[in-house]
Amino acid sequence: MAVEMLFYFFSILTLSSAALVIASSNPIHSVLFLVLVFCSTSGLFILLEADFIAMIFIMVYVGAIAVLFLFVVMMLNVRVVQFNITMLRYLPLGGLIGLIFLFELFLIIDSDLIPLLGINPKPSITYYGWVDKIDALTSISAIGRILYTNYFFLFLIAGMILLVAMIGAIVLTMYRREGVRRQDVYDQVSRDFKEAIRLTNTKH
Incomplete structure (x- = not known):
């Protein structure tokens, strides 16, 4: 029961965050929502016991790619512009692509969806548990x-x-800018200590 609740939680979080990546007008917010998508997807992989893929998602996508996107967006100083273009303009093309994607999913997992559609399932297949025969790694x-x-x-x-x-x-x-004082380590190390302190006359 707890695994199912976590699955629904991470799934809803992933889908909502992915939608907010596109819907957000601020590019920095879009990158942050993208990071949330990767983190919630890693949670799904952990539930599937794919620990390595979950770790790769966190280290590579969140720790490198998403942070790089965030740095680039912040360095470019992109202005936040409120666009008046509604999402309905892209609904036909996006809906067509979504239907094609769902059709491909139905073609791939049709054997699992046949019982849900009310059709008589295929003859039962006997599965052999190879997990008990190998080392638990x-x-x-x-x-x-x-x-x-x-x-x-x-x-x-x-x-x-x-x-x-x-x-x-x-x-x-x-790059070096003119007029900026920088530390020269070589001059500091090679400096003679006898000339480091000098006596000056402060009388006027």
């Missing part, structure tokens, strides 16, 4: 064993490439 543990044993060299190379890319982006975006 979580998805994160299984992926971690493979990643840090068979592919550890590639993992280190990917980390170094990302580090070089981050340093390159920082160096390319740095």
